[in-house]
Amino acid sequence: MLEAGVLETLLPGVHRLVAPNPSVLTGPGTNTYLLGDKRITVLDPGPDIPEHIAAIEAGITQLGGKLERIVTTHTHPDHSPGAAALQARYSVPVIGAEIADDGHQDLSFAPTSSVSHDECFDVDGSVLRAIYTPGHVGNHFCFLHEATGTVFTGDHIMQGSTVVIIPPAGDMADYIASLRLLLDYPLQYLAPGHGTLIATPTAEIEHLIAHRQSRENKIWAALQQVKKGDLDDLVIVAYQDVDASIHPIAKLSLWAHLLKLEKESRARQTDGQWELVA
Structure with a gap:
């Protein structure tokens, strides 16, 4: 069972914190990932809930590392608002793609740099590769941690439930094409924005396409x-x-x-x- 605020190591250099925002749409809560052990990247800082921001700060301290950057999969309010609080605290780059507001976006999001398809980041000596996956929303990126073969899927793939596609920012044709795109990569695990680690990535993606x-x-x-x-x-x-x-x-x-x-x-x-x- 996922427990909010508890730092859990999933794989070498891959750690997870669950935000205290459970709901019908977010499942047990939004997953925030801390990547690396010394030079740490926070992926999807989640909602700006003080206890969650404090848990991220405690996690960085627990690992004995230093926050190097913040990366977002997309700008829905359960995934990116925590970036502003962490950026103010640590003065590190915030990386992510912006999109016009459709009534469902985090208006506080202000990246210091954008992200492009196939862009790579050095995360504590491991490569983190950005994969442009529009569909759930037009500014959605997944990120492949090449050392472990783990794709952080944001809301592109959720464990145990079907992703909601909300037009016009969401696009079903793009969503299915983005699912097929992920099959081109050497995947070992899917690390969703909501739910637990998925150890059968190809089967899961093929199931979603068929569904x-x-x-x-x-x-x-x-x-x-x-x-x-x-x-x-x-x-x-x-x-x-x-x-x-x-x-x-x-x-x-x-x-x-x-x-x-x-x-x-x-x-x-x-x-x-x-x-x-x-």
């Missing part, structure tokens, strides 16, 4: 059945296997799937009403 395709097939069938309808009409049919209490969240992924079908010229919408392209 999204299965849901798309159900949405396609719903469009055939309803003929023409809005999100409220379609979610009842396409997500009939999901408890109705989840439908408000399911409508976001439904919308993302429909936009993917529209991009592929397989569906179209007029005034919020969706139908198949004949």
Whole structure:
């Protein structure tokens, strides 16, 4: 069981702290990773909760190291706000990609430098490689710790649950393409932003791709059945296997799937009403 505020060593040079922000969307809480033992990189500082920031500071002290940089996978409010507090305390670089606000972004995020695909960082003698993985949101990056074969997946992959894709910053076509991209890398573990370490990365990624395709097939069938309808009409049919209490969240992924079908010229919408392209 994951316990907030407790520093846990997962692999050589890979340590995890869980933030005290459990919820339906964050699971047991946001994972903050401390990479390295002496020259430490904090990956996803998490929410700006004083006890979590104190736990990160205590973790750096416990390791006997020095904070060198802060890196973020993306700028949702459960992943990046802690960067400002840590930067003020340690005066170290904050690295991450910005994006226009869509109502779901951390407006406090102010990186000292951006990040680009395949950019590499020296983390205590190990390579940390940035992998651009848009989909969950347009500024999302995963990071590969090459020494252990561990990919820190942020919200691209979550252990035990399906990632919510919220348009327009989220894009289902990009999300699936980004999943396929990860299969090109030598992976040993997935370290998600929420949940525990996943030791079967290829199987997990292939399962997620198949799951999204299965849901798309159900949405396609719903469009055939309803003929023409809005999100409220379609979610009842396409997500009939999901408890109705989840439908408000399911409508976001439904919308993302429909936009993917529209991009592929397989569906179209007029005034919020969706139908198949004949």
